Every structure is written in structure tokens, then in C-alpha cells.
Amino acid sequence: MSIISQVIFTVILGIFVFFIIRRVNFIRLNIALGRPQKVVGNKRQRWKNVLLIALGQKKMFKKPVPAVLHLLIYVGFILINIEVLEIILDGFLGSHRIFAPLLSDFYAPLISFFEILAVVVIFSCILFLLRRNVMHVARFKKPEMKGWASLDGNLILVIEIILMVAILSMNAADQLLQEMGNAAYPLTGSFLVSSWLMPIFDGYAPSTLFIIERMSWWFHIVGIFGFTLYVTYSKHLHIFMAFPNTYFSKLTPKGAMEPMPEITSEVKMMLGIPVEGETPPLPDGFKFGARDVSDLSRKNLMDAYTCTECGRCTAECPANITGKKLSPRKIMMDTRDRMEEIGLARSDANVHDEKFLLGGFISKEEINACTSCNACVEACPVLINPLDIILQLRRYEAMEASGSPASWNAMFQNLETNAAPWKFSPQDRFNWSEELKNDK
Amino acid sequence: MDIKIPTVAALAAEGKVPEILFWVGCAGSFDERYKNVTKAFVKILNKVGVDFAVLGPEETCTGDPARRAGNDFLFQMQAMANIQVLNGYRIKTIVTACPHCFNTLKNEYPELGGNYQVVHHSTYLQQLIDQGKVIQKGAQTAFKVRKITFHDSCYLGRANNIYEAPRKVLEALDAELIEMKRCKTKGLCCGAGGGQMYKDAEKGNKEVNIERTEEALETQADTIAVACPFCMTMMSDGVKNKEKEGSVQVQDLAELIAESEEL
Numbered sequence: 001m002s003i004i005s006q007v008i009f010t011v012i013l014g015i016f017v018f019f020i021i022r023r024v025n026f027i028r029l030n031i032a033l034g035r036p037q038k039v040v041g042n043k044r045q046r047w048k049n050v051l052l053i054a055l056g057q058k059k060m061f062k063k064p065v066p067a068v069l070h071l072l073i074y075v076g077f078i079l080i081n082i083e084v085l086e087i088i089l090d091g092f093l094g095s096h097r098i099f100a101p102l103l104s105d106f107y108a109p110l111i112s113f114f115e116i117l118a119v120v121v122i123f124s125c126i127l128f129l130l131r132r133n134v135m136h137v138a139r140f141k142k143p144e145m146k147g148w149a150s151l152d153g154n155l156i157l158v159i160e161i162i163l164m165v166a167i168l169s170m171n172a173a174d175q176l177l178q179e180m181g182n183a184a185y186p187l188t189g190s191f192l193v194s195s196w197l198m199p200i201f202d203g204y205a206p207s208t209l210f211i212i213e214r215m216s217w218w219f220h221i222v223g224i225f226g227f228t229l230y231v232t233y234s235k236h237l238h239i240f241m242a243f244p245n246t247y248f249s250k251l252t253p254k255g256a257m258e259p260m261p262e263i264t265s266e267v268k269m270m271l272g273i274p275v276e277g278e279t280p281p282l283p284d285g286f287k288f289g290a291r292d293v294s295d296l297s298r299k300n301l302m303d304a305y306t307c308t309e310c311g312r313c314t315a316e317c318p319a320n321i322t323g324k325k326l327s328p329r330k331i332m333m334d335t336r337d338r339m340e341e342i343g344l345a346r347s348d349a350n351v352h353d354e355k356f357l358l359g360g361f362i363s364k365e366e367i368n369a370c371t372s373c374n375a376c377v378e379a380c381p382v383l384i385n386p387l388d389i390i391l392q393l394r395r396y397e398a399m400e401a402s403g404s405p406a407s408w409n410a411m412f413q414n415l416e417t418n419a420a421p422w423k424f425s426p427q428d429r430f431n432w433s434e435e436l437k438n439d440k
Numbered sequence: 441m442d443i444k445i446p447t448v449a450a451l452a453a454e455g456k457v458p459e460i461l462f463w464v465g466c467a468g469s470f471d472e473r474y475k476n477v478t479k480a481f482v483k484i485l486n487k488v489g490v491d492f493a494v495l496g497p498e499e500t501c502t503g504d505p506a507r508r509a510g511n512d513f514l515f516q517m518q519a520m521a522n523i524q525v526l527n528g529y530r531i532k533t534i535v536t537a538c539p540h541c542f543n544t545l546k547n548e549y550p551e552l553g554g555n556y557q558v559v560h561h562s563t564y565l566q567q568l569i570d571q572g573k574v575i576q577k578g579a580q581t582a583f584k585v586r587k588i589t590f591h592d593s594c595y596l597g598r599a600n601n602i603y604e605a606p607r608k609v610l611e612a613l614d615a616e617l618i619e620m621k622r623c624k625t626k627g628l629c630c631g632a633g634g635g636q637m638y639k640d641a642e643k644g645n646k647e648v649n650i651e652r653t654e655e656a657l658e659t660q661a662d663t664i665a666v667a668c669p670f671c672m673t674m675m676s677d678g679v680k681n682k683e684k685e686g687s688v689q690v691q692d693l694a695e696l697i698a699e700s701e702e703l
């Protein structure tokens with residue numbers, strides 16, 4: 001019996017590992033579509049960001065209530081995974097609660113602690129479900145949240161609740177079997193929460209209890225495998241991506257736009273400034289600005305996989321607040337959807353697409369509405385930068401497609417002819433000094 | 441007071457380099473309303489007796505609007521030309537009242553070879569106050585009865601983390617400082633950044649400056665203090681739209697200081 005279940009477990013584990021590796025590789029190749037970027041600057045500061053912002057969730061605490069609930073789920077998730085380690089070892093070796101004899105008197109308190117966490121996670125998930133579906137939190141009701149995005153958010157919470165319930169029922173049935181003196185269930189001592197659940201299962205025959213305990217065990221571990229795989233297809237991927245993403249996020253002031261050194265030599269030549277050294281040729285397929293995900297940087301693409309669609313960016317966006325089409329969250333979701341689409345086409349040579357991120361997913365109306373105020377960047381708890389993508393798309397419109405709004409073209413022209421964005425004569429620039437002197 | 445407005449070129453002819461270049465900016469040079477801020481700041485500089493100069497007719501746009509609108513060619517053309525002038529005059533320190541010029545000069549000129557110490561006038565005014573050169577503590581009786589709310593400029597605040605300097609300046613005035621609900625890192629944009637100043641807004645259900653002005657008016661302040669030419673235009677338009685221009689003023693930090701110093 002034990003051998004069969006060990007084999008089944010190992011096969012399931014193998015299948016899980018296969019699919020996870022395949023999916024991780026898919027995501028890795030998608031991110032690699034982007035332009036490689038040099039990571040410059042202070043490693044210390046980067047690690048500090050990882051510790052404070054990803055691990056410590058510092059920026060979440062701008063909204064204290066969801067931050068606390070989120071932290072509880074997060075701590076629960078991480079610590080309960082220690083128990084998953086035991087479950088995997090048991091499944092692999094055919095043992096039962098392999099840590100119990102090792103930890104002896106500490107085992108029951110440890111499991112009790114996990115059980116408390118499980119209850120806390122259930123509680124937080126229920127509150128989050130209410131928040132998403134009953135309370136009116138505007139950012140969960142935006143157009144980009146229709147359909148899958150909304151379902152995804154709810155599914156994750158429901159799955160987490162089910163997984164936690166499975167742990168508790170498994171432990172309750174286990175303790176009943178222990179009390180009956182079943183040799184396969186050595187005494188561990190009482191578990192704090194599940195011991196309260198024992199009356200629910202009391203009165204069942206030992207064979208039924210055995211089935212309940214085993215079913216919960218299998219359900220829990222297969223559920224966790226399934227959930228982990230699901231996460232990689234879901235917005236929930238932030239639980240892993242937050243770490244590299246905070247590490248690679250930019251350290252320069254938010255106001256500094258990404259430089260564009262590729263055109264500097266040409267500008268110098270136009271101005272008659274001597275250019276030092278050889279000008280490296282433009283990289284293959286180089287565009288002025290970005291039309292598709294392959295023109296964006298790898299960090300931009302990593303941002304898209306990190307986004308958990310919380311919508312704090314959109315809730316702070318002045319354009320969105322005043323009813324414009326622009327939503328920074330949608331910029332990130334579109335970027336990810338476009339990457340996934342290109343990724344699928346990679347394995348299917350029959351897919352030819354004539355689509356681009358700009359035009360096919362994100363419209364000019366959206367990018368033109370941005371005030372570059374950095375509210376979205378400031379709001380993001382995991383250092384995603386939607387503004388950087390918007391500005392690169394604008395560069396494409398201005399420098400490749402001649403697609404800037406007419407008033408901007410007029411402003412460009414004023415700059416060229418008058419060295420000011422308005423139609424004033426350069427000769428009048430210093431008039432204010434005479435006005436001031438004559439005031440007196 | 442006899443106002444002096446030396447140009448860098450005139451000083452260079454005497455073989456001198458000013459300690460500080462006051463970068464006026466396009467709004468500061470051409471915008472009827474905002475020219476008053478330029479004048480107020482020059483009066484303060486004169487009163488303090490700082491060794492400053494302006495580029496005058498030699499100044500041109502930093503290129504910021506072109507860059508935010510996506511035209512990096514034009515930005516770099518402007519920037520390079522300006523850097524040639526600034527480096528030619530061996531300028532070390534630049535003070536400007538415009539957060540957009542400030543951000544571009546400080547953060548985006550170095551990669552093109554323009555390295556200067558760039559200071560926004562809010563920080564500069566705070567330093568002058570700290571050094572006791574303007575505003576003597578407790579002497580500002582006229583401001584005691586005033587209620588001021590400060591509207592954060594995005595390019596000063598989130599873009600460059602300057603939140604305290606403008607507030608310190610206002611505190612020195614001894615007026616009552618009231619914060620809006622969305623302030624500092626959460627401050628709401630006036631709606632003019634990122635090239636919006638030069639085009640109509642996209643279709644929506646409200647103008648950004650109206651949303652922000654409503655919030656400012658909720659504080660019951662009699663003065664909306666700003667530290668940016670675009671914010672000045674947007675907030676003034678908002679106040680006019682709400683027909684409150686009789687009771688609520690929009691003023692720049694420099695104007696408030698000049699007013700309290702009776703300059």
C-alpha cells in the first residue's frame with residue numbers, strides 16, 4: 001500500500017516539476033524578449049529595497065488595514081510551507097509525520113502554531129473576498145478588471161481557504177485516529193485548533209476517518225502543487241517576482257527619464273559638436289521608442305509579470321480619477337498579455353500576427369493622457385514603473401510614427417523656431433527685466 | 441531699491457563668473473502671470489545681495505516639454521545647446537523656480553555632459569531663511585491671520601523628494617498651514633505635467649485642475665501656495681472656474697516671501 005502511494009506521489013511530484021519548469025522557462029523567454037539593460041549602481045541599496053519593500057512590504061503600509069491582512073496571509077503562507085516540506089518528505093519516503101519524533105515535545109506546539117496561522121489566513125481571505133465583492137472599492141471595479149482578472153482575484157482567495165480547511169480537517173482526523181490507538185498514527189500530543197474540530201468527525205468508523213485523513217492529505221498537497229502552477233498563470237505571481245523586481249528597480253530620482261544615448265552622436269553632429277571616438281552602429285531592429293514589447297526593457301517586462309493588479313496606481317492616477325481612458329494598471333496588464341501572445345506564437349509557427357502593443361493593446365488616447373506625475377510609480381508596493389512604458393510608447397509616436405497630437409507638433413515647432421514651447425519671439429525673453437526696472 | 445539684473449554675458453566681459461545662475465525658464469520669461477514670480481525672486485536676490493546673474497536673451501527652453509512628449513531628438517538638441525552655453529560660462533550653481541527645468545537640469549543634463557549643482561528656489565529660499573537673510577522670526581504679523589495650503593508640484597515632490605523645503609518656507613511666514621487630503625507623496629497633479637500644458641486634455645468627465653482646486657478650496661485656505669509655473673496656471677484657472685478669485689489667491693513661494701518683506 002505504502003509503496004503504491006509513494007510511487008503515485010513521486011509521479012505527481014514529477015509531473016508538477018515538469019510543468020513548473022516548462023512554465024518558468026516560458027516566462028523567462030518572454031522577459032528576455034526585452035532589451036537587455038545594464039544594472040548600475042549601489043548593490044547595497046538594491047538589497048535594502050528587496051528586504052524592506054519585497055520582504056518587509058513597507059509600501060503596503062500606506063493603507064494599513066489591507067496591509068495587515070495581506071501580511072497575515074503572507075506570513076501564514078511562508079510559515080505553513082514548513083509543514084509542506086514535511087508532507088513532501090512523508091509522501092516521498094512513505095513515512096507519517098516524519099518531523100514528529102525529531103521534534104518530540106516541540107512538534108505539537110509547532111503544528112498548533114501553524115494551525116493558528118491557518119485560521120488567520122482563512123479569516124483574512126474571507127475579509128478580502130468581502131472587500132472585493134461586497135464593499136465598494138472603486139479600483140476593483142474598473143473596466144480592465146472585468147472577466148478573468150476579477151475571477152482570478154477571487155479564485156486565489158477561495159483556493160487558499162480550501163487549502164487551509166484541508167490542513168485542519170487532516171489534523172482533526174489524525175488526532176481521532178491517534179486516540180483510537182491506530183498504529184499508523186503515533187501520538188503527537190494535541191493540536192490547538194484542529195482538536196476543536198474533532199467532534200465534527202467523532203463517531204465515524206476508523207476506516208472512514210482514515211479515508212478523511214488521507215483524502216485531506218492528498219488534497220492538500222496536490223492542491224498546493226496545483227496552486228503553485230496556477231500562480232504562474234495568474235496575477236498572483238507577484239509572490240515570487242516581487243523580489244527580483246524590487247532588486248532591479250531604478251535607483252535614480254523618479255523624475256529622471258531613461259536616457260537615450262543612441263541618438264546623442266547624431267544630435268552632436270547636427271549641432272557641429274565634435275563626436276569623440278567611433279559611434280557604435282544602432283542595434284539590430286532598434287526603434288526610436290517602443291512599439292511592441294520587444295522594444296521595451298527587460299525590467300519593463302518583468303514589471304508586467306510582477307503586477308498583481310491591485311490597482312493602487314490607477315486609483316492615484318489623475319487622468320483616471322478624472323475619467324480618462326488611461327489606467328496604469330491596464331498598461332501593465334496589456335504588456336503581459338502581449339508577451340503571453342508572442343510566447344504562444346513561439347511554439348506555434350502557424351501563428352502570424354500583425355499586432356503590436358501600441359495600437360493593438362494600448363491606444364494613443366491612453367498614453368497621451370498621462371501627466372507623468374509619478375503617482376502610479378509612487379503607489380506601487382513592488383516598485384513597478386508604468387510611466388516608463390508610457391514614455392517609451394510616446395517616443396515611438398513622436399519619432400517614428402509622426403503620431404503625436406497636433407498641438408504637440410506645434411509645440412515642437414515653437415521649440416525649434418523660438419526656443420520656447422510657446423509662440424513668443426526669443427527677443428522678448430528678457431523683457432521682464434525692463435518691466436521690473438520700470439516698476440520702480 | 442535699485443534693482444540689478446546682471447546677465448552672465450556682461451559679467452563674462454568683465455572676466456567674472458556669477459556665484460549663482462538664476463535660470464528663469466520660459467514661463468518665467470513669457471507668462472504674464474508668472475513673470476511676477478520671476479520679478480519677486482529677483483527682488484529677493486537683490487535684497488539679500490547674492491552674486492547672481494541670468495542668461496537673459498541667451499536662455500532657451502531646457503527641452504523638458506519635448507522630452508515628455510516623446511521627442512528626444514529635440515530634447516537633446518536643446519539640452520546640448522544649453523550645455524554648451526552653460527559650460528562656456530563655467531556655471532557651477534543654478535537656481536530655478538520651475539520644477540520642470542530643475543528636474544531636467546539636475547537629473548537629465550549630466551548624461552549629456554552638463555554637471556551643475558541645481559537648486560530649486562524653494563530649497564534656496566529655505567536656506568536664506570535658515571541663514572536669517574530673509575524673514576525674521578515673529579515679525580510677520582500680516583501673515584498671522586492667513587490660512588495657506590501648499591499644492592505639491594509632482595516634479596518637486598515625487599520626482600525629486602522635495603516636500604519639506606516649501607513647507608518650511610511657509611512655516612516661517614507664521615501663517616496657518618493647512619494640508620490638503622492628498623499631499624506630499626500622495627499629492628494630486630495639477631494636470632499640466634508631461635506635456636499636458638501644451639494640449640487639450642483627453643476625453644474624461646472632469647478636468648484635473650478642477651478636481652485639485654476643489655480639494656484646495658475644501659481646506660478653507662485663503663491662499664493656495666504653489667512652487668511651479670504650470671501649477672500656478674492650472675490652480676489659478678481652477679479658482680477662476682469656481683469663481684473664487686475674489687477670496688482665494690494663488691501665489692508662488694517667492695511672491696509670499698517678497699510680500700512679507702514688503703519688496
